[in-house]
Structures are given as C-alpha cells and as structure tokens.
Amino acid sequence: EVQLVQSGAEVKKPGESLKISCKASGYVFASYWIGWVRQMPGKGLEWMGIIYPGDSDSRYSPSFQGQVTISADKSISTAYLQWSSLKASDTAMYYCARVSDQYYFDYWGQGTLVTVSS
Amino acid sequence: EIVLTQSPGTLSLSPGERATLSCRASQSVSSGYLAWYQQKPGQAPRLLIYGASSRATGIPDRFSGIGSGTDFTLTISRLEPEDFAVYYCQQYGSLLTFGGGTKVEIK
Numbered sequence: 001e002v003q004l005v006q007s008g009a010e011v012k013k014p015g016e017s018l019k020i021s022c023k024a025s026g027y028v029f030a031s032y033w034i035g036w037v038r039q040m041p042g043k044g045l046e047w048m049g050i051i052y053p054g055d056s057d058s059r060y061s062p063s064f065q066g067q068v069t070i071s072a073d074k075s076i077s078t079a080y081l082q083w084s085s086l087k088a089s090d091t092a093m094y095y096c097a098r099v100s101d102q103y104y105f106d107y108w109g110q111g112t113l114v115t116v117s118s
Numbered sequence: 119e120i121v122l123t124q125s126p127g128t129l130s131l132s133p134g135e136r137a138t139l140s141c142r143a144s145q146s147v148s149s150g151y152l153a154w155y156q157q158k159p160g161q162a163p164r165l166l167i168y169g170a171s172s173r174a175t176g177i178p179d180r181f182s183g184i185g186s187g188t189d190f191t192l193t194i195s196r197l198e199p200e201d202f203a204v205y206y207c208q209q210y211g212s213l214l215t216f217g218g219g220t221k222v223e224i225k
Contacts, residue, residue, distance in 0.1 A: 035214070037163075045155075045163065045206055047214040061213060062119065095162055102169060103210030104153035108162040 002026040004034075004096050004109035011115045012086050019082035020112045022096030029077035030054040033099035036070060036081045039111075040092045050099055051079060086116045120145050122207050122217035130225040137194040139220045141207035146187045151210040154183055154192045157219075158203045166205075167192060197222070 007021045022034065035050035049060040053072035060070070072079045079096055094112045097105035121144040131137055141152070150170040155163040165174040167183035170190055180195040194201055202224050207217040 037216075044204075044219045045157075045208075045216040047208075047216060050214070059213070097163075100168065102153075103151055103214060104165060104168045104208060105155070105163070106165050106168075106174070108164070111162055 002098065002107045004098065004107055006094075006096060006109040006112045009113040009115070011117070013118055014086060014088055014116055016086050016116075017082070017084050018086055018114065019080050020094060020114065022079045022081075022109050024077045024079070024098070027098070029072075030074045033103075034072065034079045035097050035099050035105065036068075036079075037095045037097060037105070038064075038092045039095065045095075048081070048094075053077075053079065086114075088116050088118075090114060091116050119213055120147065120209055120211040120215055122209055122215055124205075124207060124217035124220045126220060127218075128221045128223060130223050131197055132225045133197050133199055135197050137192075137197055137201070137222055139192040139194075139205055139222075141185075141190040141192070141217050143188040143190070143209060145211065147190075147209045147211060150186060152183075152185065152190050153208045155206045155208065156201075156203050157206065163206065194222070 003025045030053045033050045036048040038046045048064040049070045051058040051070045053074040096109040098107040100106045123142045125140045152170045154167040157163040171183045204219045204221045
C-alpha cells in the first residue's frame with residue numbers, strides 16, 4: 001500500500017528557516033516524481049515543484065522558484081521542502097503527493113500545517 | 119504556463135441532482151493530461167479522474183470525465199451526501215497547474 005506520511009505542524013517566526021518532510025512507503029521511491037502543493041487558508045491548490053528522487057532532478061513552478069528548495073533522500077525514501085527565511089505569507093497547508101507517469105498526483109500525504117507569526 | 123479556469127465557482131444542488139463542472143484551459147492540454155480531484159474540509163485532495171476520462175481506483179461510476187483540447191467536464195450523475203466538496207482540475211503541459219476549484223454545496 002502506497003503511503004506518504006508528512007511531518008507534524010510547525011509554528012515559526014518570520015525570518016526563521018524550516019524543513020518539512022514526506023516519508024514514502026509501499027513503492028520504489030526512486031522511480032516516481034514526488035511533488036509539493038501549497039494551500040493557503042481558504043484558498044485553492046498551487047503546485048510548487050517536483051523532484052525525481054532517482055537523480056534529484058527538480059522542476060519548480062515559476063511562482064516558487066527561488067523561494068523554496070525541494071530535495072530528496074532516496075536512502076530513506078523521504079522528500080523535503082525547505083525555506084531559508086520564512087514570511088508570514090508562507091502560512092499554509094503543504095501537501096506532498098506522488099506524481100504518476102501521466103503527471104497527475106495519485107497519492108497524497110496528510111498535509112503539514114505551517115504557521116508563520118511573530 | 120497553461121491557465122485553467124473552472125466554472126462555476128459554486129454550484130448549489132440537492133442530493134440526487136446532476137452536477138456538471140467545467141474546466142477550460144488557456145491552451146490545448148496535450149494527450150489528455152487532465153485530472154480531477156475532490157477535496158473535503160480538513161482532508162487532503164483525492165484523485166477522481168485522470169487522462170480526462172479514466173476513473174481512479176475505487177471511484178464510483180457516478181463520476182465521469184470527458185473532454186479534450188481546451189474544454190473538459192466532470193459530471194456527477196446523482197449527487198450523494200458525501201459528494202458535497204470542492205473539485206479541482208489539474209493539467210500537465212510544460213508545467214503543472216491547478217484550476218481555481220468549484221465548490222459543490224447543498225442547496
């Protein structure tokens with residue numbers, strides 16, 4: 001059974017750094033792209049970027065390029081999303097999701113709520 | 119970047135009625151790389167339809183998708199109480215994008 005289990009909720013201050021995780025199981029982690037999706041409070045879904053854990057090739061939405069870093073450690077089947085300096089506008093729910101061969105998201109994590117507030 | 123426009127923003131219907139949701143792309147979506155998701159409050163999105171018309175595993179046959187090029191439709195033939203939710207379309211062109219969502223609410 002494919003499962004994506006994300007790290008827990010975070011409360012941070014503006015300017016702090018953060019790295020959240022998404023641990024995969026039930027499939028060959030290195031063989032599928034995995035992506036991150038943002039959902040701001042009361043808003044829709046926004047694709048942030050994807051990474052191929054097999055070779056760490058990554059692609060970013062223009063809206064998020066340079067704002068976040070996506071990485072993966074295939075030895076522990078875990079993908080990461082990180083910020084070097086958080087802003088209040090980064091407050092949102094963040095989902096990881098596996099990308100199928102037709103580039104739809106077939107399995108989703110439960111979400112990680114990030115709250116940035118002074 | 120391909121922009122997806124979903125309409126209507128909100129659909130107010132009663133259980134048992136038919137729901138028709140539209141997703142229009144700013145450019146042609148290649149090879150039917152169009153998916154639909156359902157999201158209920160407090161839950162992660164769930165894949166409903168991929169390849170424009172193929173139901174994902176475990177999705178009831180009251181959900182159907184059709185379309186090609188720039189116009190796609192998700193139809194729920196008879197709304198069940200558990201179908202009231204927000205629905206998103208998503209495409210892969212050169213990049214992935216989501217539509218803004220359609221909320222199906224109880225009338």
